[in-house]
Amino acid sequence: MELNSWGSLRDSPQYFATSGAGVLIPPKTISDEVVNVTKYLQLTEKQDDVWLYWMIRLSNCVVRKSHNNDELVTWLNSQSTGLFNDNVANLKNDVAINNMLEYYGNIIKDEKPLSY
Numbered sequence: 001m002e003l004n005s006w007g008s009l010r011d012s013p014q015y016f017a018t019s020g021a022g023v024l025i026p027p028k029t030i031s032d033e034v035v036n037v038t039k040y041l042q043l044t045e046k047q048d049d050v051w052l053y054w055m056i057r058l059s060n061c062v063v064r065k066s067h068n069n070d071e072l073v074t075w076l077n078s079q080s081t082g083l084f085n086d087n088v089a090n091l092k093n094d095v096a097i098n099n100m101l102e103y104y105g106n107i108i109k110d111e112k113p114l115s116y
Contacts, residue, residue: 016053017063023052031058043103046083047096054100057107 017023034055044051056063
C-alpha cells in the first residue's frame with residue numbers, strides 16, 4: 001500500500017496525521033502497545049507517524065484534523081535532514097505500512113467514530 005496514493009482524506013476516518021508539527025492524542029485513545037519499543041523499531045524504525053496511526057486505530061479511534069493553520073513552520077535549513085526525506089520522498093512510510101499491515105492487520109477499514 002502506498003501512502004502517497006491515499007490522497008486528501010482530511011474529513012475521513014482514514015486521515016493520516018503527521019506528527020512533525022505536533023499531534024494531540026487524548027488519554028485512552030491510543031493502544032497500550034504504543035510503548036512496545038522493540039516492535040516499533042522492528043516494524044517502523046523511524047516512521048513514527050505510521051506507528052502512531054496504527055496505535056490509534058488499534059484503540060478503535062480515528063484521527064481528525066483540527067481547524068488550525070495548515071502552514072508548517074520550520075527552522076531555516078532544517079529540512080535537508082528531516083524524516084520527510086526518507087519517510088515520504090524515499091517511500092520508507094510505504095515499507096512501514098506494509099510491515100504494520102502484515103503484523104497488525106488492516107486497521108484502515110471498519111472505521112468507528114472517536115468518542116470521549
